[in-house]
Amino acid sequence: MKELLKVLSPGKREWSLAQQLDPQRLPAHIAIIMDGNGRWARQRNFPRILGHKQGINSVRTVVETSSLLGVEALTLYAFSVENWKRPRHEVEGLWRLLRYYLRHELNTLMRNDIQLVAIGRVESLPAAALDELQSVIEKTSNNRGMRLNLAINYGGRTELVDAVNAMLDNARLEGNLDSLEISEESISEHLYTAGLKDPDLLIRTSGEMRVSNFLLWQIAYSEIYVTETLWPDFGRSDLLEAIGAYQNRERRFGGLTRSTSSLESSPLLLEEEELELPLA
Ligand code: FPP
Numbered sequence: 001m002k003e004l005l006k007v008l009s010p011g012k013r014e015w016s017l018a019q020q021l022d023p024q025r026l027p028a029h030i031a032i033i034m035d036g037n038g039r040w041a042r043q044r045n046f047p048r049i050l051g052h053k054q055g056i057n058s059v060r061t062v063v064e065t066s067s068l069l070g071v072e073a074l075t076l077y078a079f080s081v082e083n084w085k086r087p088r089h090e091v092e093g094l095w096r097l098l099r100y101y102l103r104h105e106l107n108t109l110m111r112n113d114i115q116l117v118a119i120g121r122v123e124s125l126p127a128a129a130l131d132e133l134q135s136v137i138e139k140t141s142n143n144r145g146m147r148l149n150l151a152i153n154y155g156g157r158t159e160l161v162d163a164v165n166a167m168l169d170n171a172r173l174e175g176n177l178d179s180l181e182i183s184e185e186s187i188s189e190h191l192y193t194a195g196l197k198d199p200d201l202l203i204r205t206s207g208e209m210r211v212s213n214f215l216l217w218q219i220a221y222s223e224i225y226v227t228e229t230l231w232p233d234f235g236r237s238d239l240l241e242a243i244g245a246y247q248n249r250e251r252r253f254g255g256l257t258r259s260t261s262s263l264e265s266s267p268l269l270l271e272e273e274e275l276e277l278p279l280a
Contacts, residue, residue: 001026004068017240025247027200029073030066031222033214034058036206036230049093054232056101060108065236067112067146069243073196074148077214081121081155095129098152102132106139113145119192120154121162149193156216163190193218201246203239205231223249 001023008015034055041051059076066074079094109116116136125133133152167190171180188194199215202222209226211219225242227234250257256265 001070003070004065007068014237014240017237017244020244021240022247023070026069026071027223027243027246028071029075029197029199029201030071030243031075031077031199031202031215031219032062033077033202033204033212034231034234035204035208035212037232039206040230040232048090049097051232052090052094052097056097058231058234059101060105061236062234062239063105063114063146063148064108064112065239067114071146073199074146075119075151075193075199075215076149077151077154077212079120079152079154080213081153081158082213092126095126098129099132102136106136109136109140109143109148113143114140115143115145115147116140117147117149118152119149119159120152121158122152124153147196149196151214154192154214156211156213159192159215160187160217162192163187166190187217191217198222200251201225201242203227203242205229205234221251221253223251 001018001021004018005015008018037051037055038048039051040054041048044050062076063074078098083094084091108114118133118137122130122133133150164187167180167182167186168177171177193215198218198220199222202211202215202219202224204210204224204226207226207228211224215222223246225245227238227242229238
């Protein structure tokens with residue numbers, strides 16, 4: 001948090017938004033569905049790929065701001081398993097942009113001690129994109145600051161399928177298939193995000209009210225924040241606003257709020273016949 005305040009100019013909107021945040025209650029893990037690049041381009045009569053290109057600026061801003069804030073993990077949905085259905089030139093353009101981003105961001109990732117990890121079935125990426133990706137993953141592997149997860153060729157359902165198959169393969173290898181027990185912990189340990197806290201905050205840009213097959217298991221208790229802002233317009237102030245909204249939520253994880261009165265939560269047990277009675 002202190003690191004972020006050092007780079008903000010006092011008096012600007014982002015400065016006052018940052019000042020209002022409680023540094024003790026920052027989300028440890030933020031996940032983002034970056035949506036609206038196509039609409040941003042259409043509004044300007046540009047080809048869609050220019051929306052994605054502009055979206056890279058937002059990626060840079062969000063990555064650097066999250067790292068300066070002290071967020072532990074940031075997961076960005078860059079390409080879903082369903083995105084292959086898009087026209088070939090758009091898909092190829094996205095791989096080019098990914099390579100461009102990786103080439104140009106390595107210094108920033110190193111300077112900010114950010115570790116890059118890819119989540120998804122990345123082995124299906126075109127060779128040039130995969131090489132660039134693996135090279136940056138390798139070069140940043142000893143960084144211990146924020147972890148940046150790029151979800152690429154990612155699907156929440158395929159992730160669960162991969163986790164179950166990994167569990168079965170391990171059990172077969174170890175010869176204990178018959179005694180294999182599945183638990184929430186064992187599933188979590190076999191997801192692409194193994195070892196990471198679940199996202200506290202899920203942000204989706206461009207106003208769509210969907211989770212689009214993103215981190216289906218991990219977002220069970222995430223706070224969801226949807227903004228109308230299109231991804232290429234999403235800047236530092238938007239991120240700080242989303243975190244502010246998150247800090248105003250009361251997370252209950254299925255329990256009760258601390259403010260629930262003793263009357264509301266009195267240990268009254270209804271008798272069988274009382275169940276039938278109308279309340280008022
Ligand atoms: C959704 O917008 C966005 C994507 C499918 C791709 C996201 C890619 C980037 C932000 C740039 C590359 C990223 C990295 C990390 C290098 P959409 O195209 O579905 O927008 P629309 O709903 O308005 O059409």
